[in-house]
Amino acid sequence: MAMLGLSGVVLVGCGGGAAETSLSKRPAAPSAGAAVGGPKPARVPGAPPTMAPGPGGLTPVYERRTKGAEKVVALTFDADMTADQGPRAARGERFDNPELIATLRRLEVDATVFMTGRWAEEYPEQARSIGGDPRFEIANHSYSHYAFASPCYGLPTVPGPDMTADVQRAFDAFRDAGAVNVVPYFRFPGGCYDDAALRALAPAGVTAVQWDVVSGDAFAKDADAVAEQVLDGVKPGSLVVMHCTRSAAPVTERAIRRIVPELRARGYRFVKVSELMSR
Numbered sequence: 001m002a003m004l005g006l007s008g009v010v011l012v013g014c015g016g017g018a019a020e021t022s023l024s025k026r027p028a029a030p031s032a033g034a035a036v037g038g039p040k041p042a043r044v045p046g047a048p049p050t051m052a053p054g055p056g057g058l059t060p061v062y063e064r065r066t067k068g069a070e071k072v073v074a075l076t077f078d079a080d081m082t083a084d085q086g087p088r089a090a091r092g093e094r095f096d097n098p099e100l101i102a103t104l105r106r107l108e109v110d111a112t113v114f115m116t117g118r119w120a121e122e123y124p125e126q127a128r129s130i131g132g133d134p135r136f137e138i139a140n141h142s143y144s145h146y147a148f149a150s151p152c153y154g155l156p157t158v159p160g161p162d163m164t165a166d167v168q169r170a171f172d173a174f175r176d177a178g179a180v181n182v183v184p185y186f187r188f189p190g191g192c193y194d195d196a197a198l199r200a201l202a203p204a205g206v207t208a209v210q211w212d213v214v215s216g217d218a219f220a221k222d223a224d225a226v227a228e229q230v231l232d233g234v235k236p237g238s239l240v241v242m243h244c245t246r247s248a249a250p251v252t253e254r255a256i257r258r259i260v261p262e263l264r265a266r267g268y269r270f271v272k273v274s275e276l277m278s279r
Contacts, residue, residue: 048137048183049278050207054222058198058276059089059186064212065237065276068163071268073234074276075104075259076112076139076211077244077252082155089122096123097246100253101130107260110135112273113244114187114209117143117170124177137272139185140206143169148201152192163200183274185209191241209273211241215255218243223254231257234268239276 051060065072066117096119102109113130115138131138142148143166147155150161158166166184168245174182186206188197193208201208215231217226230240241247242256260270271279 007227014213019160036201037042037244047149048274049279050051050184050205054198056199057202058195058203059204059206059208060274061193061208061210062185062239062277063197063210067237068279069236070279071236071266072246072269072271072276072279073237073263073268074112074134074239074273075109075242075256076114076240076273077242078141078147079115079119079244080189081116081122081245086136087107091254093242094159094246095119095248096126097244097249097253099246100244100256101126101136101191103253103256105133105135107256109260110134110272110275111270112137112139112183112185114185115170115174116145116189116210117173118145119171120177120179121130122175126144127174127177127179130238131174131177131181134181137181137274138165138179138260139209139273140170140174140184141187142166142189143173145189145190147190148188148197149192149194149200151192152190155190155192160196160200160204162235164203167201167206175271185273207277209239213237213238213240215240215242215252216237217249217252217255219248220251223251224258226255227258227262230255231262236262237276 051062054060085095103125103135115127130136144158146158147164150156150157184206186208188208191210213230215226220226234240242252
């Protein structure tokens, strides 16, 4: 049974001992056998679009829209928190970024938040608010934010037999928080995956979502540099990866204040991943 039938970031270095690793070095290319831009299965009208399984039934992988020249772009934000970071949160470290969400609302930007289940448990009111706002949709970034392939920036690794359960636990956390707008998409922590992970996740019924534009906001201190990296990389149909984790991506909100008006001036419209995938 697909996970969503039951239930209705890596921020590189988070919990993994590689805190100074640049996000721009995250592996974005799919492994051999991964299906990118493949056919979409028939779906119920109004349901979030998904992709058909890849060769051998592997979980499909989506990176960006490649058809047409319409100026649409999907901004995505990883809300990262690993399963073992509770003590750090208790000491006052903030893994959320309410100012970022407020700015996206003020600027009227549709976006997709890839949330870990542990983040939803730590900030249930925010998860419910994000998941109840029609401008946003919540996608799955695992429960634990542990790696699904190794090596992956020093992150602990989820055993293959436990991968589906880890993802299901995240969907359960979203449901328990009261989030409504939850979509059947999954982002691998660290962007790290292989065919074994794609095979292990097949029972989940999710589409894995990567990106083609890396913002470089992880541990960045220069908002303009982040903005310029995004502005230089975006093209029609792009999918941008950013973060909603205040302690480890502190300049993202300021970068958004520049990115959004400049892309709009170029004629771009902001869409959620579900809309990008459906076009």
